[in-house]
Amino acid sequence: MNVSPEPRAKRATIEDVAKLAGVSRQTVSRAVNDKAEIDAETKRRVLEAARTLNYRPSRFARGLIRQDTTTLGLIISDIGNPFFPELASGVLRAAQARDWQVVLYDTGEDPEREVRALTALADQADVGAGFLHSPAVLAHAVRLGVPFAVLDPGWDTGSAPGVGIDVPGGVRLAVEHLAAAGHRRLGMVDGADDPRDKRRVSFLAIAKELGLDVDEDAVERAPRTVEGGADAVRALLARRPGITGVFTYNDVLAVGAVRGLKAAGLRVPQDCAVVGFDGLPLGELVEPPITSVYVDIRRMGELAVAAAAELLAGRTPEPVMMHPELRVRGSA
Amino acid sequence: MNVSPEPRAKRATIEDVAKLAGVSRQTVSRAVNDKAEIDAETKRRVLEAARTLNYRPSRFARGLIRQDTTTLGLIISDIGNPFFPELASGVLRAAQARDWQVVLYDTGEDPEREVRALTALADQADVGAGFLHSPAVLAHAVRLGVPFAVLDPGWDTGSAPGVGIDVPGGVRLAVEHLAAAGHRRLGMVDGADDPRDKRRVSFLAIAKELGLDVDEDAVERAPRTVEGGADAVRALLARRPGITGVFTYNDVLAVGAVRGLKAAGLRVPQDCAVVGFDGLPLGELVEPPITSVYVDIRRMGELAVAAAAELLAGRTPEPVMMHPELRVRGSA
DNA sequence: TTGTATGCGTTATCAT
DNA sequence: ATGATAACGCATACAA
Numbered sequence: 001m002n003v004s005p006e007p008r009a010k011r012a013t014i015e016d017v018a019k020l021a022g023v024s025r026q027t028v029s030r031a032v033n034d035k036a037e038i039d040a041e042t043k044r045r046v047l048e049a050a051r052t053l054n055y056r057p058s059r060f061a062r063g064l065i066r067q068d069t070t071t072l073g074l075i076i077s078d079i080g081n082p083f084f085p086e087l088a089s090g091v092l093r094a095a096q097a098r099d100w101q102v103v104l105y106d107t108g109e110d111p112e113r114e115v116r117a118l119t120a121l122a123d124q125a126d127v128g129a130g131f132l133h134s135p136a137v138l139a140h141a142v143r144l145g146v147p148f149a150v151l152d153p154g155w156d157t158g159s160a161p162g163v164g165i166d167v168p169g170g171v172r173l174a175v176e177h178l179a180a181a182g183h184r185r186l187g188m189v190d191g192a193d194d195p196r197d198k199r200r201v202s203f204l205a206i207a208k209e210l211g212l213d214v215d216e217d218a219v220e221r222a223p224r225t226v227e228g229g230a231d232a233v234r235a236l237l238a239r240r241p242g243i244t245g246v247f248t249y250n251d252v253l254a255v256g257a258v259r260g261l262k263a264a265g266l267r268v269p270q271d272c273a274v275v276g277f278d279g280l281p282l283g284e285l286v287e288p289p290i291t292s293v294y295v296d297i298r299r300m301g302e303l304a305v306a307a308a309a310e311l312l313a314g315r316t317p318e319p320v321m322m323h324p325e326l327r328v329r330g331s332a
Numbered sequence: 333m334n335v336s337p338e339p340r341a342k343r344a345t346i347e348d349v350a351k352l353a354g355v356s357r358q359t360v361s362r363a364v365n366d367k368a369e370i371d372a373e374t375k376r377r378v379l380e381a382a383r384t385l386n387y388r389p390s391r392f393a394r395g396l397i398r399q400d401t402t403t404l405g406l407i408i409s410d411i412g413n414p415f416f417p418e419l420a421s422g423v424l425r426a427a428q429a430r431d432w433q434v435v436l437y438d439t440g441e442d443p444e445r446e447v448r449a450l451t452a453l454a455d456q457a458d459v460g461a462g463f464l465h466s467p468a469v470l471a472h473a474v475r476l477g478v479p480f481a482v483l484d485p486g487w488d489t490g491s492a493p494g495v496g497i498d499v500p501g502g503v504r505l506a507v508e509h510l511a512a513a514g515h516r517r518l519g520m521v522d523g524a525d526d527p528r529d530k531r532r533v534s535f536l537a538i539a540k541e542l543g544l545d546v547d548e549d550a551v552e553r554a555p556r557t558v559e560g561g562a563d564a565v566r567a568l569l570a571r572r573p574g575i576t577g578v579f580t581y582n583d584v585l586a587v588g589a590v591r592g593l594k595a596a597g598l599r600v601p602q603d604c605a606v607v608g609f610d611g612l613p614l615g616e617l618v619e620p621p622i623t624s625v626y627v628d629i630r631r632m633g634e635l636a637v638a639a640a641a642e643l644l645a646g647r648t649p650e651p652v653m654m655h656p657e658l659r660v661r662g663s664a
Numbered sequence: 665t666t667g668t669a670t671g672c673g674t675t676a677t678c679a680t
Numbered sequence: 681a682t683g684a685t686a687a688c689g690c691a692t693a694c695a696a
Binding site: 051054055056057058059060061062063064069071079080082084085086088089092093096101102103104105106120122123124125145146226255259281282285286287 | 388412416424433434435591614617618
């Protein structure tokens, strides 16, 4: 996997510059850091020497002394999924406000890569944040000892510090909306592989509670892509004809579902309604726009940074809860 | 702007752990780094001590010794613009293959923030890559002495190492496609603020070359958002009635243009055709899907990392050129 | 198996 | 205005 490392040309150190300029290291330091107590001419000479040697201070040596730079490691599972840029946006904004660096890890939804990323993160960052694939991965994070702000992955993270989503509440909004529109026979396109996933469990529970025509068979698994959504809704239609409403794990799948339905010759929402989850801007662009359970993802990112800051300060913040709201557009 | 820094609880050092476990620092190091020469029982004790003190090795001290971790700083102007996740995707993939870290800077299209990000980057990363707003910013990068792989920002970067795009070639594909479809009176929705921007200049030049009905007035500036595109196309229509083809700076603006046209009661492409630039996946999701000048952005990201690696190795790579191709969809 | 000494590159403190 | 010296926290070579 690794490309063989180039034998990096050894970087010039402050010592080299000092030697070339005929001064001491401290003088170099003063010149480079724009300190006051230094002769203008000396400074010029030093900077010139630095320039010719292509000198740049080592961030490691610097970091060792000035213990002030903070780095947050952000773990996401697929930056190609528009959900994550939205999240990253919030994280970056909050990080910038605190003057933090953000290093990014994309794990491609692969638990193994997630573990590797976590290990790298523990090494390179002061604190982490992100969605984790499973309790096992979270356990790994704990084992590593990295403070980590967990973002609600849809499985129960216990009392792990971070930001949660009121998924049952959100799903309820979706299902009740469909029920209120008269839909009795529903399906779900599920993007999680864990059968205990909150969205799925909530969907089944609430549908049952409302006395709708829904059972385990009404849930179709799908990879979290537009194509995945389209395929899944088609499979759903084949297996359970007569479905008039579909709830999807997220908006990407909702967009796919709408495509799939239209491709099957159905009109949305007249023949079959679709409700997504997340409320991404993307949903507004398609035709019809997606009715979705909106979660303020950017804010979630900001809250994650706040939680990370608490952890860094040695406190253990209570998990914060995000409360979704329904945004009714054209698709349902 | 900065939140006042919490007086971070001082982290335990290897020394603290050694003291608590009643061993020397080196023994701690051995235990923590899974070295062979250590008594199992000692190791257990040490690890326990480390655990209770919440010890984590300092990345700075480590980095100082093992000079092997490489960090790439990626500068993007707006992660909310779907172009950049695409780019980041390629960068992250290539970085991961080399076992590099990636730290992300979002400058919000603000040149000042770009300069600040560049300064931070010079401090925190070994090498940088990204789009820069202007020659002045590039000059700043050079002044800082950071090796930087420049991604084609639409203005002439001279011989700066990095990845270019054959913009004139791409624009030609777009305009010729419109001309071939019989469109003579065109407009452009421009996302750049620099009047010398390659896309705009090429558009005007090629349209003129083809004898089309286009002049400076046919170019409408727009913020690079969907709404911006919609507004701009409306303004264009008002100023130059009879336009039947629109070329846009990028796909986000193309999506906006299509929206604007539809909102104005026009059919796309029958009444007015639209051609975008970039070929983002997003373009496939809207109705009609966007005909666009496709550039392999992910690959561009990978090439940027390759260029960065060259720079790091002390070489000066020739700028690589990306050659776009036209992807005809429904909008033109 | 464990400990001692040394150095990584920088800045702060204190001299000069 | 400049330089010597000591730290920062860790890992490695070497000694015990």
